[in-house]
Amino acid sequence: MFTTLMNITQFFFTVVIGLYFLLQLVGQKSDDSAIARDSKQELERLHFMRRHTLTKPLTEQTRPAQLSDMIGQEDGIKALMIALGGKNPQHVLIYGPPGVGKTAAARVVMEYVKTTPDTPFSKDAPFIELDATTTHYDERGIADPLMGSVHDPIYQGAGAYGSAGVPQIKEGAVSKAHGGVLFLDEIGELSSVQMNRLLKVLEDGRVMYESAYYTKSNRNIPRHVRDVFENGMPADFRLIGATTRKPSEIPEALRSRCVEIYFDALTLPQREEIIKGAVGKLDVSVADELIKYMASFTVNGRDSVKIAQMLASKLKLEHKSTPDIWDVDWVLESCRYKKKSDSKEGL
Numbered sequence: 025m026f027t028t029l030m031n032i033t034q035f036f037f038t039v040v041i042g043l044y045f046l047l048q049l050v051g052q053k054s055d056d057s058a059i060a061r062d063s064k065q066e067l068e069r070l071h072f073m074r075r076h077t078l079t080k081p082l083t084e085q086t087r088p089a090q091l092s093d094m095i096g097q098e099d100g101i102k103a104l105m106i107a108l109g110g111k112n113p114q115h116v117l118i119y120g121p122p123g124v125g126k127t128a129a130a131r132v133v134m135e136y137v138k139t140t141p142d143t144p145f146s147k148d149a150p151f152i153e154l155d156a157t158t159t160h161y162d163e164r165g166i167a168d169p170l171m172g173s174v175h176d177p178i179y180q181g182a183g184a185y186g187s188a189g190v191p192q193i194k195e196g197a198v199s200k201a202h203g204g205v206l207f208l209d210e211i212g213e214l215s216s217v218q219m220n221r222l223l224k225v226l227e228d229g230r231v232m233y234e235s236a237y238y239t240k241s242n243r244n245i246p247r248h249v250r251d252v253f254e255n256g257m258p259a260d261f262r263l264i265g266a267t268t269r270k271p272s273e274i275p276e277a278l279r280s281r282c283v284e285i286y287f288d289a290l291t292l293p294q295r296e297e298i299i300k301g302a303v304g305k306l307d308v309s310v311a312d313e314l315i316k317y318m319a320s321f322t323v324n325g326r327d328s329v330k331i332a333q334m335l336a337s338k339l340k341l342e343h344k345s346t347p348d349i350w351d352v353d354w355v356l357e358s359c360r361y362k363k364k365s366d367s368k369e370g371l
C-alpha cells in the first residue's frame with residue numbers, strides 16, 4: 025500500500041516537473057519565433073531603405089574632387105604635398121579661417137599622394153574625418169570616438185561576450201585611420217587629457233586599453249581580445265589637424281610634432297571663381313557680373329558654394345535656365361546675406 029502511494033506521488037511530481045519544462049520550452053520557442061518575426065520585418069525595412077536613396081546632395085557635387093578644382097591656396101597645397109608625399113609622410117597642422125578649403129585640400133592632396141611611387145600609403149588607405157568638438161571626453165571611457173573604448177560586460181547586457189564576462193573593445197578613429205590619415209577638424213578644441221592621449225598614440229602607433237574585467241589568467245577571454253589588452257590596438261596613421269585658432273593657442277607639444285601650414289582668407293576674385301565653378305557643375309549659366317555681385321556678399325568658399333547651390337535650386341524649381349538680378353537678390357535676402365550699399369554698382 026505504502027509503495028503504491030509512493031509510486032503515485034512520484035508519478036505526480038514527474039508529471040508536474042515534466043509539464044513545467046514543457047511550458048518553458050514552448051515559451052522559449054514562442055519568444056524565439058517572435059524575435060525571428062521582428063528581425064525579418066526589420067531586415068525587410070532595412071533593405072527597403074537601402075533601395076530608396078536620394079540623389080547626390082549638391083554639396084557633394086560641388087566639392088573639389090581633384091587638385092585642379094582647388095582655387096587659390098597654392099602655397100598651402102604645395103606644403104601639404106611636400107609634408108604628406110614621399111617615403112616618410114609627416115604629421116600636419118593646418119591653420120586658417122573657416123571655409124577656405126582646409127578639409128577639401130587635405131582630401132584631394134591625399135588622393136594624389138596615394139598615386140605617387142614612393143608613398144607608404146596604399147591605394148585604399150583610409151582618410152578618417154572627425155570633428156574634435158564632437159569628441160567630448162567621458163572620464164569613464166564608456167564612449168570615446170577618438171581613442172576607442174572598452175565595453176565592460178556590465179554595459180553589454182546578455183550578449184555572448186556579456187554573459188561570459190568578456191570586455192569588448194570598440195575601436196576609435198585613431199585605429200580606423202591605421203595606415204592612412206586622421207583628419208581632426210578643430211584640433212584646438214581637444215581637452216588637455218585628450219591631447220595627451222593623442223600625443224602618446226602618435227608616438228607609439230597603438231592605443232592601450234584597460235579594464236577591471238581583464239586578467240591574464242581569465243581563460244574565457246578570446247585570443248583577439250587578449251592580444252589587444254597585451255599589445256594594444258594598432259593606430260599608426262598620419263595626423264592632419266585643422267584649426268581656426270592662432271598658433272599660439274595650440275599646445276607646443278603638438279606643434280613641435282607637426283609641419284605647420286597656413287591657409288589664407290580667399291580674395292574676391294577667388295570667391296568669384298569658386299561660384300563660377302559651382303554653378304558650372306550645377307548646369308546653370310550665370311552672367312559674370314552677377315557672379316561678381318554674389319561674391320561680394322561672401323566671405324569664404326563655403327558660403328560662396330552655398331549661394332550658388334541655392335540659386336541653382338531656385339532656377340530648377342522655376343524652370344529657368346539663367347538668373348536675373350532679382351533671383352540673386354532673393355537668394356541673398358532669404359539666406360540673410362548682408363547687403364553692402366555699393367554692391368549693385370556697375371550692374
Ligand SMILES: Nc1ncnc2c1ncn2[C@@H]1O[C@H](COP(=O)(O)OP(=O)(O)OP(=O)(O)O)[C@@H](O)[C@H]1O
Pocket residue numbers: 086087088093094095096097120121122123124125126127128129209266268298324325326327329
Ligand atoms: N579654396 C577653395 N577652392 C575650391 N573650393 C573651396 C575652397 N575653399 C572652400 N571651398 C568650397 O567650400 C567647401 C567647404 O570647404 P572646406 O570644408 O574645405 O573648408 P575648411 O577650411 O575645412 O572649413 P572649416 O574650418 O569650417 O572646417 C568645399 O567643399 C568647397 O566646395
Ligand SMILES: [Mg+2]
Pocket residue numbers: 126127128209266
Ligand atoms: Mg574643415
